[in-house]
Amino acid sequence: MVTTQAETALWDSPYRADCPTRRILDRIGDRWTVLIVVSLWDGTARFSELRRRIEGISQKMLTQTLRGLERDGLVQRTVHTEVPIRVEYTLTEAGRTLCEPLRALQEWAVAHLGDVSASQEAYDRADRPSPDFTDRDRNPATA
Amino acid sequence: MVTTQAETALWDSPYRADCPTRRILDRIGDRWTVLIVVSLWDGTARFSELRRRIEGISQKMLTQTLRGLERDGLVQRTVHTEVPIRVEYTLTEAGRTLCEPLRALQEWAVAHLGDVSASQEAYDRADRPSPDFTDRDRNPATA
DNA sequence: CGGGATCCAAGCAGATACTG
DNA sequence: CAGTATCTGCTTGGATCCCG
Numbered sequence: 001m002v003t004t005q006a007e008t009a010l011w012d013s014p015y016r017a018d019c020p021t022r023r024i025l026d027r028i029g030d031r032w033t034v035l036i037v038v039s040l041w042d043g044t045a046r047f048s049e050l051r052r053r054i055e056g057i058s059q060k061m062l063t064q065t066l067r068g069l070e071r072d073g074l075v076q077r078t079v080h081t082e083v084p085i086r087v088e089y090t091l092t093e094a095g096r097t098l099c100e101p102l103r104a105l106q107e108w109a110v111a112h113l114g115d116v117s118a119s120q121e122a123y124d125r126a127d128r129p130s131p132d133f134t135d136r137d138r139n140p141a142t143a
Numbered sequence: 144m145v146t147t148q149a150e151t152a153l154w155d156s157p158y159r160a161d162c163p164t165r166r167i168l169d170r171i172g173d174r175w176t177v178l179i180v181v182s183l184w185d186g187t188a189r190f191s192e193l194r195r196r197i198e199g200i201s202q203k204m205l206t207q208t209l210r211g212l213e214r215d216g217l218v219q220r221t222v223h224t225e226v227p228i229r230v231e232y233t234l235t236e237a238g239r240t241l242c243e244p245l246r247a248l249q250e251w252a253v254a255h256l257g258d259v260s261a262s263q264e265a266y267d268r269a270d271r272p273s274p275d276f277t278d279r280d281r282n283p284a285t286a
Numbered sequence: 287c288g289g290g291a292t293c294c295a296a297g298c299a300g301a302t303a304c305t306g
Numbered sequence: 307c308a309g310t311a312t313c314t315g316c317t318t319g320g321a322t323c324c325c326g
Contacts, residue, residue: 022178024252024259029172030318035165047288058320063289073262084287085326094258101247108244109167115237116167119216173298190308201300206309227307228306 027072032057032065034102037074037091041099044090074098170215175200175208177245180217180234184242187233217241 028034032054039045039053051062066089069075074095080086091099171177175197182188182196194205209232212218217238223229234242 020252020256021181021249024248024256025177026174027259029174029177031169031172034168034172038164059289060321061319064319071263071266072259073266074259079288082287085289087288094255094262097255098251101244101251104244104247105167106164108241109163112237112240113163113166116170116215116217119237120214123214123216202309203301204299207299222308225307228309230308 027068028098030065032061033069034105036062036065036069037095037098038102038106040075040089040091040095044088047087047089050089069095170211171241173208175204176212177248179205179208179212180238180241181245181249183218183232183234183238187231190230190232193232212238 028037035054035057036050039050045053047062047066050066051057051059054062057065066075066077070077072094073092076090076092078088078090080088171180178197178200179193182193188196190205190209193209194200194202197205200208209218209220213220215237216235219233219235221231221233223231
């Protein structure tokens with residue numbers, strides 16, 4: 001895919017709306033995609049099992065996200081036409097490769113959550129010129 | 144809240160709503176955070192410069208996202224009270240460390256976009272039981 | 287069990303107007 | 307220049323009902 005140089009393609013184009021990074025980001029940028037992919041890391045899982053694992057995800061979102069992942073070729077869906085129907089989901093090879101950067105991100109999260117939380121508290125404690133967000137607020141409890 | 148082993152903590156807790164991963168994911172999971180962090184990789188940038196670089200981002204979203212990043216301690220905001228006011232944004236150390244996993248993700252995106260696109264087209268071409276999405280559609284043009 | 291379809295609330299995000 | 311404030315539309319996502 002890279003025409004000129006790897007470096008350039010990687011760091012110059014991302015700011016344009018039609019670049020690969022943007023497209024992928026839009027796909028995996030939702031709340032559930034990453035969680036699902038990561039939770040499929042250790043193997044196959046059934047629909048209801050995923051639903052229990054992810055915790056907080058609705059049936060609609062789980063279905064929707066899984067469909068998206070299947071469409072992207074990151075997850076394989078296998079239907080077992082038995083008495084109570086059984087559907088299993090597995091990561092494809094591509095899906096498995098995606099897990100690596102995702103794990104890196106996860107490790108970062110675990111390693112830096114403390115700092116982030118501390119920074120947030122410090123930020124919120126400081127009296128800022130106009131801390132009164134009216135529109136879209138990150139911490140509604142403060143008001 | 145798994146206290147046994149690091150490995151376990153990394154892979155067992157993410158499915159609970161209050162885990163670090165979820166929290167970080169919710170923060171960087173929006174469309175702009177990652178783009179901004181990445182675009183600050185090579186150094187300091189002014190507000191308007193970021194706005195031009197990111198392309199497509201509104202002033203509101205840029206401000207909002209930058210505030211969030213500042214609050215998280217990932218970006219440092221410096222105001223130069225000059226005639227035309229000048230504000231510069233730089234990654235903090237934490238922000239810079241976040242760039243690494245983000246770069247990995249970006250590289251994955253560049254490397255796999257072709258496969259993903261191909262998979263999507265194949266998926267869309269296949270006649271599925273009921274491909275008629277009514278609610279939330281990924282490709283409105285198909286209808 | 288594993289969804290599909292529909293309704294509806296909340297949040298996200300754009301456009302606009304105004305300020306120091 | 308670098309925002310803030312507000313109104314508003316669109317999207318996201320949850321709840322619910324139903325079906326094979």
